[in-house]
Amino acid sequence: MIVTIKDVAKKANVAPSTVSRVIANSPRISEKTKKRVREVMEELGYYPNFQARSLAAKSTQSIGVIMPNSAYHAFQNPFFPEVLRGISKNAHANKYGIYLSTGSTEEEIYAEVTSMVQGRRVDGVILLYSRINDKTMKFLQETNFPFTVVGRPDQNEERITFVDNDxxxxxxxxxxxxxxxxxxxxxxxxxxxxxxxxxxxxxxxxxxxxxxxxxxxxxxxxxxxxxxxxxxxxxxxxxxxxxxxxxxxxxxxxxxxxxxxxxxxxxxxxxxxxxxxxxxxxxxxxxxxxxxxxxxxCIDQLGFEATSCLIEKIEKPDTLPKRITIPTKFIERKSCERRQS
Amino acid sequence: MIVTIKDVAKKANVAPSTVSRVIANSPRISEKTKKRVREVMEELGYYPNFQARSLAAKSTQSIGVIMPNSAYHAFQNPFFPEVLRGISKNAHANKYGIYLSTGSTEEEIYAEVTSMVQGRRVDGVILLYSRINDKTMKFLQETNFPFTVVGRPDQNEERITFVDNDxxxxxxxxxxxxxxxxxxxxxxxxxxxxxxxxxxxxxxxxxxxxxxxxxxxxxxxxxxxxxxxxxxxxxxxxxxxxxxxxxxxxxxxxxxxxxxxxxxxxxxxxxxxxxxxxxxxxxxxxxxxxxxxxxxxCIDQLGFEATSCLIEKIEKPDTLPKRITIPTKFIERKSCERRQS
DNA sequence: CTGAAAGCGCTTACAG
DNA sequence: CTGAAAGCGCTTACAG
The missing domain is CATH 3.40.50.2300 (Response regulator)
Incomplete structure (x- = not known):
């Protein structure tokens, strides 16, 4: 019913491991074999199973994005879709998916993040907020799980990678x-x-x-x-x-x-x-x-850069912590006037 | 390093299958055993691995949410965060996670959805828009994959479950x-x-x-x-x-x-x-x-109901297609006036 | 350049 | 009420 790597292997007269290498586009496989295997994949309508891949390769190719629970009108505030746009643009380009966490209390968020991290549902996490004395951030730091913050952490600033305006x-x-x-x-x-x-x-x-x-x-x-x-x-x-x-x-x-x-x-x-x-x-x-x-x-840039940093951290675990500052632009319109004295 | 079901089993003196049943809270396991196993899980800091679970159980416990690419100012429009709120409230209550897809062209969206579906990354999909002659919707219908739409489908209305205002x-x-x-x-x-x-x-x-x-x-x-x-x-x-x-x-x-x-x-x-x-x-x-x-x-209700319908469809595949109409409220303020003739 | 084999961490009939 | 075993669909040393 579902086409697996074995079906492709059989039909293409190669071993499953070869098919796997074709998917990964390994340079160790000859172009000729690649071509043949790809044709069979096409023919059978083969799609790799994410879960199996994740389990075997120990990488989910997805990042968790954590929304705050109670920022002022968070859900009607265009800040969040905008930052998501920056994140998804970058994630997409790097073949990462986005897993969204939206607990409605601090406790719920904490529970979601721990199970996401411990259960290896994601390879890394972006926190879209920085709050004082945040359990969730502390947890991420203690477990040494790859994460970045949009905003400035209130503690251990030097040991956390984050993206913020000044x-x-x-x-x-x-x-x-x-x-x-x-x-x-x-x-x-x-x-x-x-x-x-x-x-x-x-x-x-x-x-x-x-x-x-x-x-x-x-x-x-x-x-x-x-x-x-x-x-x-x-x-x-x-x-x-x-x-x-x-x-x-x-x-x-x-x-x-x-x-x-x-x-x-x-x-x-x-x-x-x-x-x-x-x-x-x-x-x-x-x-x-x-x-x-x-x-x-520059909201979307905040998201974009946070994603770059996170992916870097995921792929090169020994990347040093850093702070990235996104420049701002002062847009003068009509809501201010000289004070008449 | 990572605590698995086997570690728990060994320490609790039971078989891995028993631990698995405790996680699922199977009624076939005695309370006494459950208690012991749970204590060991706690003690070892055990968390179930999502990927392994998904692979074995053939269920990911997550739903894919597809944003449109080019609705008017989509990413600054509070419609989307608002509908996401409705979705996540419901998904969360039912222990589903949210996988967000945000391709920036129709082709990208289509590619994301097909790989999401075929690769079994999600159990079902919510389309946050309905566009004329949409490849993606057609694909979901043809593969008979569980999905719901926020908006009215332009074709096969009777065969698709959707949530809309009138x-x-x-x-x-x-x-x-x-x-x-x-x-x-x-x-x-x-x-x-x-x-x-x-x-x-x-x-x-x-x-x-x-x-x-x-x-x-x-x-x-x-x-x-x-x-x-x-x-x-x-x-x-x-x-x-x-x-x-x-x-x-x-x-x-x-x-x-x-x-x-x-x-x-x-x-x-x-x-x-x-x-x-x-x-x-x-x-x-x-x-x-x-x-x-x-x-x-009632944007969030659109999202909430679409999620209910989807989960129902995932868990009971023979659920009949239906249309749900969300009531609206006319809010009269000050932007209209009687025409002086 | 390719294959056979083990293993990722779970679930689930089957058996008792 | 519990266990042994097979299997989910991949990846990846290891070997040649």
């Missing part, structure tokens, strides 16, 4: 940009502090304030937890401070859109009354009202 | 809604006509016009091809017709956002000058300017 630097730049426009009351609207990306961006923001001699104001920090519950209320209390911010640094374009909408409801105009800079430069940001000034972090 | 009906409703607001010049801004979803929605639109005695005007049809190249120009020529439309039915919220942006540049106001209804009800549509009137098609 979040501290770019957030500093972006905050400086606002300061140079005359803003002094700048709020930071970020994701969860469980994620390293939030911490890094917050730090970049603080560095810029510090350099400009602007004191950091805790009331100017708004985090995911508040937004999720009730973004509007969070924003309202921010805007009713004694000296409300005249500019926002938001973690992600999606959050920026939401903020702009709420501000509109409160009759606060962007950029006339308040300036906004954001990150990710989603396709839509060009078309939002006003068009959003945003940092393009 | 696109014809809902687009008719939505067009009627515009007609009842007094609009007579209604344009249809759609995706590619290669996809059945576009055809269905276009037909619903035509039906509504027809019922209202409004002649169908070919100039009122704008398709993906034009938008992609230059959405602005496409819109400009639409709006500079002798009698430009006073309302748009757009295929997808993403397109709607883009149109609203371009219209803004042309000083045409939504909804004062032109009304827009759209589909998908993305998270953002609540926050767009104006908030978008859109049809919620």
């Amino acid at each position: 979040n501290i630097f770019i957030t500093k730049q972006v905050t400086k940009y606002l300061i140079e426009l005359g803003h002094r009351h700048i709020a930071f609207v970020g994701g969860s502090l469980d994620f390293v990306v939030t911490i890094d961006r917050l730090n970049g923001y603080k560095l810029a304030l510090n350099e400009a001699g602007i004191p950091f104001n805790k009331d100017y920090m708004v985090h995911e937890e508040f937004i999720k519950d009730n973004g509007k209320e969070a924003l309202k209390s921010l805007m009713s401070l004694d000296s409300p911010p005249t500019a926002l640094v938001t973690q992600d374009d999606l959050i920026a859109y939401e903020m702009i909408s709420h501000l509109g409801d409160m009759n606060i105009k962007v950029p006339e009354d308040i300036s906004i800079v954001s990150f990710n430069n989603l396709m839509l940001s060009e078309h939002s009202k006003p068009p959003l000034t945003s940092v393009d972090i | 696109n014809i009906f809902i687009t008719k409703q939505v067009t009627k809604y515009l007609i009842e607001l007094g609009h007579r010049h209604i344009a249809f801004v759609g995706g590619s006509l290669d996809f059945v979803v576009t055809i269905d929605r276009l037909n619903g639109y035509k039906l509504a016009l027809n019922e209202a005695g409004i002649p169908f005007n070919k100039d009122y049809m704008v398709h993906e091809e034009f938008i992609k190249d230059n959405g602005k120009e496409a819109l400009k020529s639409l709006m500079s017709l002798d009698s430009p439309p006073t309302a748009l039915v757009t295929q997808d919220d993403l397109i709607a956002y883009e149109m609203i942006s371009h219209l803004g540049d042309m000083n045409i106001k939504v909804p004062e000058d032109i009304s827009i209804v759209s589909f998908n009800n993305l998270m953002l549509s609540e926050h767009s300017k104006p908030p978008l009137t859109s049809v919620d098609i």
Whole structure:
């Protein structure tokens, strides 16, 4: 019923091992034999069985991609499909398949990853997030299983291969940009502090304030937890401070859109009354009202490079750990304005 | 080095077959033995090897998910992560893994699917799109491999299990809604006509016009091809017709956002000058300017149900083909207005 | 350049 | 309730 390597071997008058070598395109087989075997394969409609191959060769030719469970609106955030695109472009070119893990709690993710790794379902893993004190990452490190991270690990940075933007630097730049426009009351609207990306961006923001001699104001920090519950209320209390911010640094374009909408409801105009800079430069940001000034972090490149590093690690286990920094582009649009004093 | 079923068997003083039965939680093994074996598994850190299991049991416990290659902005469109969420929720609950295929051309997709199927890498396949005359779908049907479709197949509808909204009906409703607001010049801004979803929605639109005695005007049809190249120009020529439309039915919220942006540049106001209804009800549509009137098609439910059907088909091969229709919700917001005559 | 044989780590009739 | 044995479909030293 199912055509196996034996059927091909018999019909082509060779040994199964020869057929196997033809599949692998081994240079040790003569072109003549290869041709004949290939014809038979074609004729019989032979396809190699992945499981058998994996078991015998101890390589699955697939990589596990781990999504975070609770990043802000993860599943509606175009970040993930975009990074997947980068990953799959590269994986595909190298003949790797993608195994997707999407646990909905930290525990589920951990369980999925351990069984994926221990059960040898994949040859390596890409973590699409970096969270503080992450069990899953710790596990991967301890078992010495090939993995790479999109984002900066919070521990053992020097011993883990990862791909990231220079979040501290770019957030500093972006905050400086606002300061140079005359803003002094700048709020930071970020994701969860469980994620390293939030911490890094917050730090970049603080560095810029510090350099400009602007004191950091805790009331100017708004985090995911508040937004999720009730973004509007969070924003309202921010805007009713004694000296409300005249500019926002938001973690992600999606959050920026939401903020702009709420501000509109409160009759606060962007950029006339308040300036906004954001990150990710989603396709839509060009078309939002006003068009959003945003940092393009080259999401698909993050995925692409993480995949390169992983494949390298899988195929040459003694590859040294490295950090790859993906350059960013500041896209100036219309959501920021000079502060009238 | 790697702990196998044999190691466990030896240490627990049972046969490998017994260990295997414990893993499968066979009722034929005594609780006492199970307990002992499980303790040893724990102690040795045993994890079953997926490949070996798959090979012996002829079941991979994973499903292949096939993304389209060129749907409008597929990789920035939140439709896909959303549908993936529905799929993974269900797959996970049933102990299936997800194998993602993301070829970038139709040929690549076809090649990936055939090797996935013939190589027994997955037990079944979900197609996330339905395109006219699709080789891949034809292949799946001919090989009689378990698969389901998110969307309506263009051929052999009665013999394929699929999950869809009632696109014809809902687009008719939505067009009627515009007609009842007094609009007579209604344009249809759609995706590619290669996809059945576009055809269905276009037909619903035509039906509504027809019922209202409004002649169908070919100039009122704008398709993906034009938008992609230059959405602005496409819109400009639409709006500079002798009698430009006073309302748009757009295929997808993403397109709607883009149109609203371009219209803004042309000083045409939504909804004062032109009304827009759209589909998908993305998270953002609540926050767009104006908030978008859109049809919620329950994307994650599409994915969830498609997965149920597929798993049923995998586990009971004689399950009859069926169509499942996911109900939709019309979300009325502020992007439509009564036509002043 | 090719083949015979062992083995990858499981499952599953069959037998008792 | 448990075990011995064959087999899933490949790969890969080893030998010639």
